[in-house]
Amino acid sequence: MRGTVPERPVGRLTDAWRTCVGTGRFDLALRRDYQDSLALVQRDIGFRHIRGHGLLSDGVGVHRPYTYQGERRVRHTFTYVDQVVDAYLAVGIRPFVELGFMPSALASGDQTVFWWRGNVTPPESYTEWGDLVRATVAHLVDRYGLDEVRGWPVEVWNEPNLPAFWAGADQDAYHRLYEVSAHAVKDVDAALQVGGPALSPGADEWLKPFAEFVTDRDVPVDFVSRHAYTSGPARHLPFGTRQTLAPAAELLEQFAAPRRHLAGTALADHPVHITEFNSSYRPDNPIHDTAFHAAYLAPVLAGGGDLVDSFSYWTFSDVFEEEGVPTAPLHGGFGLLTHRQVKKPTYHLYAFMARLGDEVLARGPDHLVTRHPDGRVAVLAWAPVDVTGREPAPERHTLSLSVPIGPPGTTSAFLLRSSVSEDAGNAWAAWREMGSPHSPRPRQLDALREAAEPARTHRAVPVAAGRADVDLVLARHEVTLAELTAVVDETPPWWDDRLLDPPGDRE
Incomplete structure (x- = not known):
């Protein structure tokens, strides 16, 4: 729902x-x-x-x-x-x-x-x-x-x-x-x-x-x-x-x-x-x-x-x-x-x-939605955890939201998502996979720092009647930040993405 x-x-x-x-x-x-x-x-x-x-x-x-x-x-x-x-x-x-x-x-x-x-x-x-x-x-x-x-x-x-x-x-x-x-x-x-x-x-x-x-x-x-x-x-x-x-x-x-x-x-x-x-x-x-x-x-x-x-x-x-x-x-x-x-x-x-806005638009047991003064919307979402150990933590947690975005006439929003989980942004997991070195070498430290960075994805989201549908599937123990910005399209009228296709792929 x-x-x-x-x-x-x-x-x-x-x-x-x-x-x-x-x-x-x-x-x-x-x-x-x-x-x-x-x-x-x-x-x-x-x-x-x-x-x-x-x-x-x-x-x-x-x-x-x-x-x-x-x-x-x-x-x-x-x-x-x-x-x-x-x-x-x-x-x-x-x-x-x-x-x-x-x-x-x-x-x-x-x-x-x-x-x-x-x-x-x-x-x-x-x-x-x-x-x-x-x-x-x-x-x-x-x-x-x-x-x-x-x-x-x-x-x-x-x-x-x-x-x-x-x-x-x-x-x-x-x-x-x-x-x-x-x-x-x-x-x-x-x-x-x-x-x-x-x-x-x-x-x-x-x-x-x-x-x-x-x-x-x-x-x-x-x-x-x-x-x-x-x-x-x-x-x-x-x-x-x-x-x-x-x-x-x-x-x-x-x-x-x-x-x-x-x-x-x-x-x-x-x-x-x-x-x-x-x-x-x-x-x-x-x-x-x-x-x-x-x-x-x-x-x-x-x-x-x-x-x-x-x-x-x-x-x-x-x-x-x-x-x-x-x-x-x-x-x-x-x-x-x-x-x-x-x-x-x-x-x-x-x-x-630190990247959330001041206005709170919605709260829930697994999310917080905010808006910045310039209209950007930021969704902080997390996979709920169980500390009792009685039930295995689900491998996936789904959150679906209809989010207000943009001035009238907006047709697209840019969604930037940053996530940490068991598999992303997790230096602990990388360190264990290295063999838990007590004094990491410089290259190992570099690898740990890289492994500690969040996974980042981006995509265009359609906007209709001032709203964008944001569907997030969170992995186990994931925390994610989804930031939406209304798109003002400045693509020149003569641009054609097909110009990037290799010559053999052109019709």
Whole structure:
């Protein structure tokens, strides 16, 4: 049955899906591979903000205590901060600032997280912590300008509900950290944005106490943040992880959770940012590298903006070392890109989203139809996936639409289709067919990059009464973008295609 796409828009597509993207720890941005990857992502997708851990950790070197004349003093040093932020701005992306982790010389304990040992204990001195936050934010304002930095949200810590990220998962201690941090940010300028509590999934019971705390103590808060993942417990293998997945609709349910839990509180109408989301929370789960993953996340990107102000994919690149240095180019990392800029299918899902229009003409469980201001129509379609494994995924999925296109009198449209699937735009499959080389040679890397490009086809589609019939047959786990442009025929009247026929073929 053919679906009829209405002429009039039914809504607008927000940019919540590309408001922010995640990154490995802050100082990894000093690396050439990282900067090359970010430039590529910005060219094809164009995220507005970038968020990651470690701004205040020892590797960035901001907090530098010393003793002079018998007195402890602190120098705040921004050598690496400036280099990283300058690199961000040069490619058109701005920080979504995360305050963390604790400098070891300020920490109250020695508990750390990750291979790079970020300290996750409260400060020994909250006064000194407040000074650190104030100095950091003031430096950003001084270097980049108040109007600019007012657009950079500042988030206090990361997943304090988990003992791995905040010693003892002490809620009262986090509230104190938030209070000191938020006031320090506002001391620099009252219009700067600050928020939290950056909760992991399954910790929504923290939201109401957080709202009550900031309300009772008149603590500033401009937004609420949470994370969303849908994977089950990890089954560890050497240099890898396997996990079950909940349906992708569970991600959308998690996106909606903060407003549900904050209803009736003073934060009920505050912006909600999902500052991390993905399927698996592990940086070594091969699901991230697959065509399945793009099809799994397609309905989330298509619909997430109706629920939250932003949702940040974790992360843009596999230049990421929480579990150590990756052992292979396709190792299940979070990134849209591998090391050496090999594009994963989910990269192309985001690149397809970047080519959609602002007007939403139709939505469905397997498609999103949009229109650009110049009249071009873009159809994002995906083959639905089943995470239960109870039913084999169909080898084909069909979508038929009648699409409005062109000004009156249009008789033809140009259809350009780009697709990724198990067989196209799938570097993971090519890498496995190569024998899963741990350190691909230059020619192998070139082959992987070529294999990672979407399949592209084009054809003319007849237009009658202002409509074109678009029939898409999608392979298993396929995500496709079909772009239609009304044709204005400028072929000279004397042209004859038969002139291209070889002489022996002419009548």
